[in-house]
Structures are given as C-alpha cells and as structure tokens.
Amino acid sequence: MLSIFKPAPHQAPVDEAHVDPLYRRLRWQIFMGIFFGYAAYYLVRKNFALAMPYLIDQGFSRGDLGFALSGISIAYGISKFIMGSVSDRSNPRVFLPAGLILAASVMLFMGFVPWATSSIAIMFVLLFLCGWFQGMGWPPCGRTMVHWWSQKERGGVVSVWNCAHNVGGGIPPLLFLLGMAWFNDWHAALYMPAFGAILLAVFAFMTMRDTPQSCGLPPIEEYKNDYPPDYVKESAEQELTAKQIFMQYILPNKLLWYIALANVFVYLLRYGILDWSPTYLKEVKHFALDKSSWAYFLYEYAGIPGTLLCGWMSDKVFKGNRGATGVFFMVLVTIATVVYWLNPVGNPGIDMACMITIGFLIYGPVMLIGLHALELAPKKAAGTAAGFTGLFGYLGGSVAASAIVGYTVDYFGWDGGFIVMIAGCVLAVLLLLLTMLSENKHKAQLARNA
Numbered sequence: 001m002l003s004i005f006k007p008a009p010h011q012a013p014v015d016e017a018h019v020d021p022l023y024r025r026l027r028w029q030i031f032m033g034i035f036f037g038y039a040a041y042y043l044v045r046k047n048f049a050l051a052m053p054y055l056i057d058q059g060f061s062r063g064d065l066g067f068a069l070s071g072i073s074i075a076y077g078i079s080k081f082i083m084g085s086v087s088d089r090s091n092p093r094v095f096l097p098a099g100l101i102l103a104a105s106v107m108l109f110m111g112f113v114p115w116a117t118s119s120i121a122i123m124f125v126l127l128f129l130c131g132w133f134q135g136m137g138w139p140p141c142g143r144t145m146v147h148w149w150s151q152k153e154r155g156g157v158v159s160v161w162n163c164a165h166n167v168g169g170g171i172p173p174l175l176f177l178l179g180m181a182w183f184n185d186w187h188a189a190l191y192m193p194a195f196g197a198i199l200l201a202v203f204a205f206m207t208m209r210d211t212p213q214s215c216g217l218p219p220i221e222e223y224k225n226d227y228p229p230d231y232v233k234e235s236a237e238q239e240l241t242a243k244q245i246f247m248q249y250i251l252p253n254k255l256l257w258y259i260a261l262a263n264v265f266v267y268l269l270r271y272g273i274l275d276w277s278p279t280y281l282k283e284v285k286h287f288a289l290d291k292s293s294w295a296y297f298l299y300e301y302a303g304i305p306g307t308l309l310c311g312w313m314s315d316k317v318f319k320g321n322r323g324a325t326g327v328f329f330m331v332l333v334t335i336a337t338v339v340y341w342l343n344p345v346g347n348p349g350i351d352m353a354c355m356i357t358i359g360f361l362i363y364g365p366v367m368l369i370g371l372h373a374l375e376l377a378p379k380k381a382a383g384t385a386a387g388f389t390g391l392f393g394y395l396g397g398s399v400a401a402s403a404i405v406g407y408t409v410d411y412f413g414w415d416g417g418f419i420v421m422i423a424g425c426v427l428a429v430l431l432l433l434l435t436m437l438s439e440n441k442h443k444a445q446l447a448r449n450a
C-alpha cells in the first residue's frame with residue numbers, strides 16, 4: 001500500500017459540545033466533495049465519444065473506434081473491483097483526487113499529443129488506462145458514505161449522491177462546445193473536460209475527509225444511535241486485510257452474488273439503450289441529429305428525479321427492502337422498453353417519452369444495487385462489495401450492450417436487439433425477486449438472533 005493512501009489516523013475526541021456542530025458541517029462539506037468529485041469522473045468517462053466523429057473523418061472506422069472505446073468499460077469493470085479493495089484500506093480524500101488527476105492526465109495526453117490518437121492500438125491502451133484510473137472513483141465515495149451516514153440515512157444520501165454521475169455525464173458536450181468556440185479545435189473534446197476534472201479534483205481534496213474518528217468524532221453509529229443488527233463496535237472499526245474482505249465478506253455472501261448477477265442485466269439495459277439510441281432513432285425512427293441528441297440528454301437527466309424517487313420509495317414505501325424496490329422499477333422499465341420497441345414509426349413524441357421514462361426508471365435500480373452492496377458488507381469492506389457488483393455490471397452488462405446487442409442487430413435486426421435487452425430485464429426481475437425473498441429471510445433470522 002502506498003503510504004500517501006494510508007487511512008488517516010484517529011484524532012483525540014473533540015469536546016462533547018462540539019460533536020454535533022462539527023458532524024453537521026463536515027457532512028455537508030464532505031457530501032459536496034464526493035458529489036462533485038464523482039461527477040468529475042464522468043467528465044473524463046465518456047468524452048472520447050465526442051471526438052469520434054472527427055477521428056472518423058481522419059479515416060478510422062466506427063467499428064475500430066468502438067473497439068478502442070470498449071477499453072474503458074473493460075478496464076473500469078475490473079478496476080472498480082480491484083481498486084475497491086485497495087480503497088477500503090485507503091484514505092478517500094487522497095484516493096479519489098489521485099484517480100481523477102490520473103484519468104484526466106490520460107485525456108490531456110490524448111488531447112495534446114498527436115501520436116496518442118494516431119492508431120487504434122494506442123487509443124485502446126490509453127483508454128484502458130483511463131478506465132483503470134476511473135475505478136478509483138466509486139469505491140472511495142462508498143467508503144465515505146458508510147462512514148459518515150448511518151444505515152437509516154443511507155437510502156436518502158446514496159440516491160442523492162448517485163445523481164452525480166447524471167450531472168457529470170451531461171457536461172462534456174457543453175465543455176466541448178466552449179472549447180470549439182475558444183480554440184476551434186476538436187481536440188477540445190479531450191482536454192476541456194480534463195481541465196474541468198483537475199479543478200474538481202482539487203476541490204474534492206479540499207473538502208473530503210477520511211473517517212469521523214480521523215476528525216476527532218465518534219463513529220456514525222454512536223452519533224446517530226443507529227446500529228446495524230450485527231454491529232460489534234471493536235470489530236466494526238478495525239481496518240480489514242484484503243484476504244479477510246474477500247474470504248469472509250464477499251465470496252460467501254449469497255445476496256451479494258444475486259445482486260451482482262442482476263447488475264449484469266440492469267447494465268445491459270442501461271448501456272444498451274444509451275449507446276444504441278442515436279443509431280436506433282436515426283435508422284429506424286428517422287430522427288434528425290439534434291432530436292436524437294436531445295433524447296440522449298433527456299435520458300440521462302430524467303435519471304435524476306427517477307433515482308431520488310426510487311431512493312425515497314425504497315426507504316419509505318418498501319421499508320428498506322432494496323430487492324422489492326428493484327423489482328418494482330425493473331417491471332416498469334421493461335414495459336417502457338417494449339413500448340419503445342413496438343411504437344410504430346411516425347410517433348416521435350412517444351419515442352421521446354419512452355426514452356425519458358426508461359431513463360427515469362433505470363437509474364433507480366442502478367443506484368439500489370450499489371446501495372445494497374454497501375449494506376451487505378461491513379463498512380470496512382464496502383468499496384470491495386460495490387466493486388464486485390460493478391465488475392459484473394461492466395464486464396458482463398456494458399460489454400454485452402456494445403458487442404452482443406450490436407452483433408444481434410447486425411444478424412437479426414433491431415427486433416433481435418430488443419429481444420436480448422427485454423430478456424435481460426426479465427432475468428433482472430427474477431434475480432431481484434430472489435434477492436427480495438432472501439432479504440426477508442435474512443432479516444427474520446437477524447431478528448430471531450437479536
């Protein structure tokens with residue numbers, strides 16, 4: 001472990017009178033840090049796609065550029081898991097900005113050095129590197145949330161934080177337009193978001209903190225008097241080794257396996273709709289470029305109210321049962337996807353409404369799986385647990401959304417592509433049902449043991 005990443009040491013406890021005001025102030029400040037810090041990761045996650053039309057003009061094929069782009073998803077899926085484990089034993093205040101600066105540096109290199117965009121192999125390697133550094137974003141945010149918000153507050157805080165990626169995902173086209181206006185250079189698609197990300201990395205470093213104890217505060221469970229049913233203070237506050245995390249809390253955790261598998265199919269729909277909507281809307285529904293760009297943008301931004309509603313319903317309506325909430329949202333999103341598929345050409349309003357509805361509904365389950373993973377492991381293993389579900393979501397779902405959906409459409413037409421995505425939705429519902437039933441059993445068992 002690099003010493004700069006070492007968890008911050010515990011400080012002497014502050015006076016009783018200062019605990020509440022300090023906790024309140026730091027929670028706001030830290031939330032700003034992880035929200036804008038994670039949004040910044042999305043500035044340099046998808047921006048390469050904006051440069052692709054200009055690279056096509058230089059003679060690269062769509063397929064080859066798609067292959068280069070897949071380097072990000074492949075590396076990110078593996079890294080979110082591996083760096084998640086490193087992050088569980090690291091200070092998020094250093095870990096998150098470090099990954100962000102490294103990912104942004106790759107984009108600066110691609111933007112300023114012509115050699116970096118001179119061949120598909122070089123672009124694949126650089127995008128793979130960027131994807132790897134991207135894996136240093138989610139886990140430190142997860143570690144921060146489980147240390148600063150108690151279990152009862154987590155549905156709310158995770159759902160608000162989860163909107164960061166929608167906020168960040170919508171900004172790169174705007175920074176690109178600004179860069180084009182200033183420099184009249186398409187490489188601005190690469191370096192403008194990178195500059196934005198570096199500024200936000202500095203902000204994240206200034207605002208984030210490691211554990212409450214590293215600021216002289218008591219653990220969150222004590223401050224909120226909100227203890228998980230199996231909480232034992234001494235062990236809950238001990239940092240764990242990678243072996244302990246994997247062997248005790250990740251691999252034997254049946255519920256974690258269910259949600260990780262469900263995540264494959266949730267991500268298949270998330271990225272299947274997102275990545276293919278410009279092509280589908282243009283080729284099948286005859287949308288012009290500006291209209292399909294709006295549909296893409298609205299899909300992302302509809303995710304914000306949808307995620308907030310899902311977090312609220314999960315806590316208040318479904319009483320913390322993440323599996324049941326996931327089933328509810330996935331059934332609705334399956335219906336919206338069927339309508340999007342079967343809606344005849346010539347009804348663009350319905351297509352647009354379907355894109356908004358799918359965006360509104362799909363990001364809730366995406367958030368719930370992350371949240372549930374955080375809850376299924378002790379807080380010292382939270383990043384690894386979330387990384388485990390991300391591994392399945394990206395290596396399985398996101399890669400399948402590009403490759404399997406793409407090839408199915410090539411061989412069987414768009415009907416085939418939609419059947420794959422809808423079958424994925426059905427499998428996600430079944431796996432979340434299984435999660436819901438196991439969750440009920442697990443809670444009943446804990447209640448009996450209490």
Ligand SMILES: O=P(O)(O)OC[C@H](O)CO
Pocket residue numbers: 080138162165366367368370371390
């Ligand atoms: O796809 P990720 O890893 O960026 O995660 C997105 C959401 O934050 C999941 O909770």
